[in-house]
Amino acid sequence: MTASESKLKAPTGILGFPVTPMEQDGSLNEKALEANIRFLLDNGLSAIFIGCGSGEFHAVSPSEYRTMVEIALSAAKGSVPVYTGVGGNLSHALELAKLSEELGADGYLILPPYLIEPEQEGLYQYLNAIIRSTSLNAIVYQRDNCVLTLPTLQRLLESPQLVGFKDGLGNMEMNIEFTQTIGDRLGWLNGMPMAEVTMPAYVNLGFRSYSSAISNYIPHISKLFYDALLQQNQALVNELYLQVILPISRIRRQRKGYAVSLIKAGMEIIGLPVGTAVRPPLIPVEKEHYRQLEQILKTAFDRFPVSR
Template sequence: MAALSVETDEVTRRLRAATTRGVLSFPLTSFQADGDLDEKAYRAYLAAQLATGPGAVFPACGTGEFSGLDEDEYRTVVTATVEVAAGRLPVVAGTGYGWAQALRFARIAEEAGADALLVMPHYLVEATQDGLVEQLRRIAAGTRLPLVAYQRGPVGFTPESLRRIADIPTVIGLKDGHSDLDRLQRLTLAAPDGFLFFNGAATAEIQARAYATVGVPAYSSAVHAFAPEIADAFFSALRDGDEATVSKLLRDFYVPFVELRDRVPGYAVSLVKAAARLRGLPVGPVRAPLTDPGPADLGDLGELLDRGLDLVGALRRRA
């Protein structure tokens, strides 16, 4: 791993510490009923999210519908996040598409005061390993912000490519969404000391124990976006080695949630947003091409959410 600047080293240190302090929060982006961005609602929602004590916040990423935001809206979301966070925790903004567009968003995030960038998978095209490495080199050359690469969909690094991107001075980590633990183990063994890894599987808690066995205990939590009580209870149980509580939360809440999530394409975001609305959080609808859940799925979601919250309440009373 190339020598880090003082600034990049500090961001890396803060992110590493964040993973032991709480879940990584990926907030939803608030829209009005007509689809317009609702900055006031987003600030209120985000303040409530941050009050629950996540380790770091990742605005305008997958859960935050990055692909549905224009540049002005992106600026508003990242600026609001930096201001609400007020330096209390790292802010890692999403960026993506091809490197030229990714740099446009990167520079906006830099101006807004973000601490780092999560480089989302590029759109549509397949690429060689040389192309994947060059994509990150181009982005790194155009922004001072540290980068976390996100491998998912068309993006997947080999161990040799992992070593190459880790040699880019501002590439500090990798988020994995493939859930191929054999491949991930090879990547962690190829990585230099200090390189960060994050579990970015959909509903990451389902695989959190498995990821931890290959040296990747840190994970993002979409559930935190609507039920931080549940997400925090799982995080604490996993951290403390409370296997009985981990298994109960998985069996009674997370597995049924994933089964519901898998009913319709796009529910990985739509269902999360619907759950937030059920709790009275000011997030509004999703933007096309995503669609909001229908009445039957909303009914099942409401019952599952009540069950999860009741379960956490019972665990707290027993503690």
């Protein structure tokens, strides 16, 4: 799907979520960010989501955010949709939504509100204000303190800008209720941690997109896995699980914050110029976990070489 084809339609396939590379002094490494995005594009990912959770949305400044969006749009050049992350407190979210529209993004992923655990009416007012603030596509991210009921989600559907629902909660009973009731009015995105782990359960419900953390460093594994899943090649799915996906997932669960820092470690291991620095309160990957990841990636490239 090109950017021009993406109006009022959520992207499908494997979605790219770049990290935010840091210099040694903690500043944004713009060249490394561009390299990260071009790597994702060169490897066929279907959309770029810039400045979201894996991009350390919580820790970037307004000027860095603008620069990151500009770099993503320049690198994509309309070849795939570019979405931004917006969220936190409402005023900030509205500012970022307007900036995204001004810069020419295709849409935004609405991250949970800051700190508050709201009632459904409060969630509706928060999400509705952001969705309606621009003409851009909006995707709601269900996780943490943003958990919707079916009636709330149905109210939000009154806005045509709402094109997608990303689930990071994992309540399958709720997902069945949503997908069977709402159908293809929304695009359904799997946003669970290490989404490859849960994608077999999601794909049968109509989820045709997922955010892949490992695509930042082994995109050929993401593609191999998703193609095998859709083609019902269970033997290959199982092999990829046992040799690559589940071992990485086990490391990821060892420390809070590895959702971001483990991606950077993987990118450094394969030679991408990103570095492993993260901003507090995140922590870098510990040496033993880094060594374990090196061994898993060696296995990944040995057993499943990149096609040329």
